[in-house]
Amino acid sequence: MKRTQKGMTLLSFVIVLAVVGFFAYVAMKLFPMYSEYYSVRAALKGLSDEAGIAQQDPARIQDLFFRRLYINYSENVKKEHVKLKRVDDGWQMDVQYEVRKPLVGNLDVVGKFQTTQMLTRGGGAAN
Structure with missing residues (x-):
């Protein structure tokens, strides 16, 4: 009886490992961008829940917003x-910004983020 081996060769294993590694590298570049975006949304939501925010002047609202972002280490x-x-x-x-991170060589990953929050007496939903 002749037996045949089944499974991956060393070359196919290295190729699969390279593909998985590349996607893990891209995910490591994307994660901080999206983490910052969710921090921006959380700061907006927290700002909308603050009492009396609808009567504040724009400079005070921006100051409160950027204080919340400073706590979350948001830099973009x-x-x-x-x-x-x-x-x-x-x-x-409305908050609209772009984040550009180098990926490989002269290739960059670009993320464009936009969110809106109503700052009213009763708060509002974010888009």
């Missing part, structure tokens, strides 16, 4: 990325 959101617009019963806060 700048003042020019934050827009406040007056609505009927409060403010609408």
Whole structure:
């Protein structure tokens, strides 16, 4: 009786390992970008839950927002990325920014993030 071996060769194992390693490397580059985005959303949500936020002036609202981001070590959101617009019963806060991280050689990973939060007396839902 002749037996045949089944399984992966060393070359196929190395190829699979390289592909898995590449995707793990890309995930390590993407994770901080998305983690920061969720910190921005959490800061906006916390700001909307704050009492009397609808009556605050825009400079005070931005100061409170950036204090919350400072706690979460957020470094990519700048003042020019934050827009406040007056609505009927409060403010609408838009945050739109871009993060660019080097990947391999001259290739970069670019993430564009945008979120909106209504800052009213009763709070509001984030988009």
